[in-house]
Amino acid sequence: MGSNGKIIRKKDLNFWQRMYIPEIAKGLRLTITQMFKPKVTYQYPDEKFVPPPSFRGRPVLVEEQGVERCVACGLCSRVCPALAIEVQASETELEKERYPIKFEINMVRCIFCGFCEEVCPEEAIVMSNEYELVFTSQEEAIFGKEKLLTPIEKLRPRLEWLKNNR
Amino acid sequence: MARMTIDGKEYDVDPKLTIIQAAAENGIEIPHFCWHPSLSVAGNCRMCLVEVEKMPKLAIACATQVADGMIVKTESERAIKARQAVMEFLLINHPLDCPICDEAGECKLQDYSYKYSIGYSRFEEDKVHKPKRVELGPHVMLDVERCIMCSRCIRFSDEIAKQPVLTFTQRGDHVVLTTFPGTKLDNPYSMNVIELCPVGALTSTDFRFKSRVWEMSSTESVCPGCARGCNMQIWVRNNQILRQTPRLNEEVNSYWMCDAGRLNTYKPVNSPQRLKAPMVRKDGALVEVGWDEAIAKAASELKSFKKNELAALASAYATNEDNYVFLRFVREVLGTKNLDFVRHVVEGDEDELLIRADKTPNSTGLKLLGVGPMEGGRDLTGIIQGIKEGVIRALYILEDDVASVPEIAAVLPNLQLLVVHSSIQNKTTEYADVVLSASTYAERHGTFTNFLGRVQRIRPAVATLEHDRALDGFAMSRWDKFASHNDRWGRPMKRDARPTWRILTALAGALGTKFRYNTSEEVFKEITERVPAFKGLSYAKLGSGGVTIQLREQAAVPAS
Numbered sequence: 001m002g003s004n005g006k007i008i009r010k011k012d013l014n015f016w017q018r019m020y021i022p023e024i025a026k027g028l029r030l031t032i033t034q035m036f037k038p039k040v041t042y043q044y045p046d047e048k049f050v051p052p053p054s055f056r057g058r059p060v061l062v063e064e065q066g067v068e069r070c071v072a073c074g075l076c077s078r079v080c081p082a083l084a085i086e087v088q089a090s091e092t093e094l095e096k097e098r099y100p101i102k103f104e105i106n107m108v109r110c111i112f113c114g115f116c117e118e119v120c121p122e123e124a125i126v127m128s129n130e131y132e133l134v135f136t137s138q139e140e141a142i143f144g145k146e147k148l149l150t151p152i153e154k155l156r157p158r159l160e161w162l163k164n165n166r
Numbered sequence: 167m168a169r170m171t172i173d174g175k176e177y178d179v180d181p182k183l184t185i186i187q188a189a190a191e192n193g194i195e196i197p198h199f200c201w202h203p204s205l206s207v208a209g210n211c212r213m214c215l216v217e218v219e220k221m222p223k224l225a226i227a228c229a230t231q232v233a234d235g236m237i238v239k240t241e242s243e244r245a246i247k248a249r250q251a252v253m254e255f256l257l258i259n260h261p262l263d264c265p266i267c268d269e270a271g272e273c274k275l276q277d278y279s280y281k282y283s284i285g286y287s288r289f290e291e292d293k294v295h296k297p298k299r300v301e302l303g304p305h306v307m308l309d310v311e312r313c314i315m316c317s318r319c320i321r322f323s324d325e326i327a328k329q330p331v332l333t334f335t336q337r338g339d340h341v342v343l344t345t346f347p348g349t350k351l352d353n354p355y356s357m358n359v360i361e362l363c364p365v366g367a368l369t370s371t372d373f374r375f376k377s378r379v380w381e382m383s384s385t386e387s388v389c390p391g392c393a394r395g396c397n398m399q400i401w402v403r404n405n406q407i408l409r410q411t412p413r414l415n416e417e418v419n420s421y422w423m424c425d426a427g428r429l430n431t432y433k434p435v436n437s438p439q440r441l442k443a444p445m446v447r448k449d450g451a452l453v454e455v456g457w458d459e460a461i462a463k464a465a466s467e468l469k470s471f472k473k474n475e476l477a478a479l480a481s482a483y484a485t486n487e488d489n490y491v492f493l494r495f496v497r498e499v500l501g502t503k504n505l506d507f508v509r510h511v512v513e514g515d516e517d518e519l520l521i522r523a524d525k526t527p528n529s530t531g532l533k534l535l536g537v538g539p540m541e542g543g544r545d546l547t548g549i550i551q552g553i554k555e556g557v558i559r560a561l562y563i564l565e566d567d568v569a570s571v572p573e574i575a576a577v578l579p580n581l582q583l584l585v586v587h588s589s590i591q592n593k594t595t596e597y598a599d600v601v602l603s604a605s606t607y608a609e610r611h612g613t614f615t616n617f618l619g620r621v622q623r624i625r626p627a628v629a630t631l632e633h634d635r636a637l638d639g640f641a642m643s644r645w646d647k648f649a650s651h652n653d654r655w656g657r658p659m660k661r662d663a664r665p666t667w668r669i670l671t672a673l674a675g676a677l678g679t680k681f682r683y684n685t686s687e688e689v690f691k692e693i694t695e696r697v698p699a700f701k702g703l704s705y706a707k708l709g710s711g712g713v714t715i716q717l718r719e720q721a722a723v724p725a726s
Contacts, residue, residue, distance in 0.1 A: 073265030074378045083648050086655050089375040097299070098266050098375050108652060121265045138652040 049131075053161035056114045056127040058143075059105060060150040062159075068149055069124035072100035076116035076125050084109035085116060103148060107133055108141040117162075126158050168234040173241055185227035185238055186214055196240055197249065197278055199256075199364045200316035201228035204421055206325060208317050211256075213278070215248040216240045224248050246282075253283040259294045259339055260365070261311045269366030271379035275314060294339050302332075303351035305371050305425055306359060313343050313367035319359035326422065326519065329353035343367070354521060357425045361411055372429055373409040377401075382408060383641035385627035386710050388614055390483060390607040391427035393524035395616035397711065398423055400432070400608055400627035403643060405658030407432040407608060407628060415711050418620060424521050432608065435628060439591045441603040443662040452601060457664075457672070464600045465676035467583050468500065471560045477504035477549045480537045481564035481587075482526030484604075485612030485624065487689040488666035489528070490535055490697070491681065492564055495670045499679045503543025504558065507532055508568050522617055527607075530717070531615030534699040553577040561585070564666060565604050569593035587666050602673075605630050605663040611686040612665070613708065615715075621703060622712030631662045 016022060042049050051057065062069045072089030090101035116125045128150060135141040152159070168181040172189055179188040184207070186196050199211035207229050214227040219237035224244060239245060256275065264270040279285075296310035315334065320343075324330040331349040334341050345351055351359070359368050382401040389396040389410070396419035401409045410432055412423035434440075444460035445452040455463075468476070478496045480489050496505050509529060516523040532538075539545040544552055550573055552558035560583035569575040570593060578584065578597040586598040589606045608628045615621050629635050635646050649656025667689050671681040683689050687705050694700045699715055707713060 071266045072375070074381065075265060078378070078380065083645070083653075086653075089377075091375055096266070104654065106653060141652075142654060 051129045051131065053129070053157040054165070055129050055131075056112050057130040058107065058112070058128055058133060059110065059114075059116055059125050059148075060128040060130070060155070061103060061145065061148040062124050062126060062152050062155055063149045064152045067094065068099065068103075068145070069122045070100050070103065071096050071122055071124070072098050072103070073121065075119045075121065079115045079119045081113060081115065082109040082111045084111075100145065103145050105143045105148060106141060107135070107143055108138055118166075123159065123162070126155055126162065128155065128158065168232050168236070170232050170234070170236040170238065172238045179232055181232060181234070183232055185216060185218075185225070185230050185232055185236075188232050189227065189238075189240070194240065196227045197282055198228060199274060199278075199314060200318060202318055202321075202362065202421075204326070205318060205321045205362075208321060211314065211316050212252045213249065213256075213282075215245060215252065217242045217245045249282045250284050253278060254288070256314050257283065257287065258289050259311070260314065261293060263312075267312065267366035268369045268374060268379075269312075269363070273366060274364035296340075296342060300344075301371070302345060302368070303356050305357050305429070306351055307369050307371050307374060308343060309367050309369070310342050312365050313341075314365055315341050315343070316364055318362045318364070319343070319368060322355075322359055322362055323351065323353070327353040327355040327358070329356075354424050354426065354517070355422060355519065357428055358412070358422050361421070370409065376408050377403050381643060381645060383627070383643040383646060385625050385641045386413060387608065387624045387627060388527070388622045388712075389423060389427040389431055390527040390614065390624075391424070391431045391525070392520075393522040393527065393529060393617040394419060394520050395527050395614050395620065395622055395712075396423045396427055396520060397622065398427070402627045402641070404645065404655055405628055405660065407435050413710075417711065417714065418616065418618075418622075419520055422520060426521075434590050435606045435608045437590060440589060440661055441591060441595075441601065441663065444603050445595075445598075445601040447599045452595070452598070457662075460600060460602060461669075461672050461676050464585050464602065464673055467599065468560065468562075468585070468677065471583065473501040474504075475557070475559045476500050476502040476562070477544065477552065477558045477560070478502060478562045479546070479549070479564065479566065479568060480505065480507040480532060481566040482507055482509070482524075482529040482532055483607075484565045484587075484666050485528065485607075485610070485686070486531045486535060486615060486621070486693060486700075487612045487686045488564065488670075489532055489537055490693050491667040491670045491683065491689055493535060493537055494681065495674055496562075497540070499674045499677050500562065503540040504549050504552065505537065505543060506539055506546040506549060507537055507564075508546060508566055508571060508574070524617065527614040527616070530617055530619060531613070531621075534615060534619075534715075534717075535693070535697055550574060550577055553580050556580065559583065563587065563594060565589065567592040567594050569597065587669060589663060602669045603661070603663045604666045604669065605661075609633075609663060610665040611705075613690060618714060619699075619717040620712045620714045621700070621708060623705065623708050623710070629658075629660055630664070631660045632664060633660070 072087050074087045077085040077087045084106045086104045087100050088102035089098045092099045114127050117127050167178045169178055177192050189196050196214045198214040200208045209226050209229040215224040216227045217239040218225045298309045300308040302308045320332045323332045331345045331351055335344055336342050360370050382403045384399040384401050387400050389398050397413040397415040398410050399413050400407055410428045414421055443454040444457055446455045446460055446463045480492050510525040511523050512525055554577050561581050562585045564587050584598045585600045586594055587602045587604040588595050589604045595601050607624050609626050609630050612624050613621050635642055645655055671683050674681045694703050
């Protein structure tokens with residue numbers, strides 16, 4: 001478009017250019033070469049994508065020797081920009097003195113920013129590689145400790161990645 | 167007057183003051199840990215070091231008296247360096263456990279670390295380890311590792327609570343705060359050391375780990391535990407009171423508050439025994455009903471008695487507003503002359519600091535309002551006698567568990583009708599025919615008059631069904647502000663309770679007398695117009711600290 005709003009057409013195209021045939025051939029060549037390249041499409045859900053450790057899936061609590069690392073300090077809850085996390089602390093006989101008697105993440109609110117993981121002084125909440133989140137109600141989307149606690153063995157790649165990249 | 171210079175500005179100050187006091191009076195805060203306005207000067211934390219011209223060394227502002235011509239620099243390079251050094255020393259052995267420390271968020275050491283420290287640690291050795299989770303007394307827990315040896319708690323116990331049981335033992339970095347062998351920190355004011363403690367060494371056993379401080383809202387209110395009426399803050403999260411802390415008011419309670427006031431007053435508010443709705447007796451059992459039904463039932467029952475068969479008991483636990491509306495209700499609607507209130511005086515349970523033998527917050531207010539038997543009417547003894555004789559057949563009781571008094575409990579079964587305002591299930595509600603669920607001190611606006619005649623405001627901190635935290639101007643925490651319907655924490659339990667004056671206004675309407683009150687402030691305005699002792703007051707004038715009124719003025723009968 002010209003500066004005055006008028007449509008300007010190129011009038012000096014030759015015959016072949018006006019036929020578009022070479023351009024069509026160019027496009028087809030690209031399509032055909034792609035057809036013989038290795039396929040990257042996953043046949044989800046039969047075939048599942050395993051994300052790299054840098055992936056930020058749903059946040060989970062690290063379970064070490066049968067107990068959560070979490071000391072219920074509430075910093076994840078404070079830093080969460082979406083107010084997805086609710087923590088209620090209680091006293092334990094263990095050396096860490098306090099533990100979360102209730103730890104709930106509202107997955108409808110969670111935006112997967114990873115701030116909770118970043119702020120955690122105990123490396124007790126980390127972003128897992130799980131991305132399949134299906135709920136049939138809002139109430140179901142509130143994950144309690146039973147869904148959040150994950151054995152540390154499963155989270156090794158992420159913890160390793162955090163050690164090297166933070 | 168001494169003329170002194172602080173940070174380049176000249177001030178005229180009282181020569182008896184110390185530098186820190188003179189600075190504070192002029193709005194300059196000199197950082198300090200061990201100094202406290204109401205305690206003796208210890209001078210051991212060294213945080214308040216300032217540069218004074220012509221003094222060879224830096225001086226501690228808390229123990230240096232001002233003098234004419236003194237020039238003080240709080241922000242000179244030497245002073246800043248000294249402060250940073252003090253902070254570094256204090257932080258050497260202080261554990262880095264702020265995330266699990268209850269004090270975090272209101273910790274002086276934490277705040278000062280941001281403001282006055284270099285921001286990193288040069289200390290690489292192991293920190294000293296000391297006892298943790300030491301129970302100093304029934305309400306106070308000690309973590310010695312966090313202690314910075316300011317000795318505020320020791321001085322408080324010695325000087326204010328007069329129970330000298332705390333002391334330091336050992337020396338250097340091994341110093342340990344402890345109680346003398348065989349003693350416990352169990353005086354009635356023991357919990358004040360929790361706020362005094364500038365770090366998280368002393369924490370409340372009751373509040374321990376219940377909430378982070380930034381998750382709660384705080385509301386200025388007054389303790390209803392005794393006739394003193396200590397000013398306090400009510401800390402609420404998820405519509406539940408989690409703790410109560412004293413609020414400075416030099417006219418009433420200074421910085422202090424007793425343990426009973428902190429703990430025993432709020433527990434009934436959170437109690438599972440709380441009434442969820444009004445109740446009416448049907449076939450011998452109390453059944454929860456709606457307000458309309460309860461009011462209609464109370465009205466129709468009250469109508470069936472003659473005026474001299476009725477009696478009424480006001481309550482010194484209720485506010486001035488409630489009792490004033492009750493007074494009008496008794497005179498204009500019930501028409502009975504039999505009116506009194508039950509005094510709850512525990513002889514001997516008092517001291518010179520705060521605790522009063524009168525365990526009700528508003529008995530002075532009731533006297534000023536003129537709550538008592540009218541001419542020819544019966545007083546409390548007369549009412550009890552009347553019930554016993556069967557002359558008085560119906561009784562109307564405001565918020566007071568009168569059945570806790572054995573003489574009254576003995577005659578209550580004789581009544582044909584007992585209408586009770588109560589916030590909780592108690593002995594009195596067991597006898598009641600109609601129970602109107604009243605809100606507690608933490609759920610309503612109002613005023614109490616303490617034994618000195620100081621009229622002080624209470625404000626709602628806990629929402630009932632009739633409240634909306636945002637629309638009704640409640641203190642709001644971050645959680646309150648952003649809750650939506652799909653958050654579990656956004657759906658706290660709200661009880662169906664109303665302030666007594668509002669219930670009485672509705673009941674008066676049902677009985678054919680119109681009271682025109684929409685807010686407790688309107689009731690208070692009418693009190694100030696009709697009761698001479700309260701003349702000239704308003705909620706705005708009471709502010710956060712209250713106003714003392716002349717007690718000698720005679721209470722007058724409100725003209726209606």
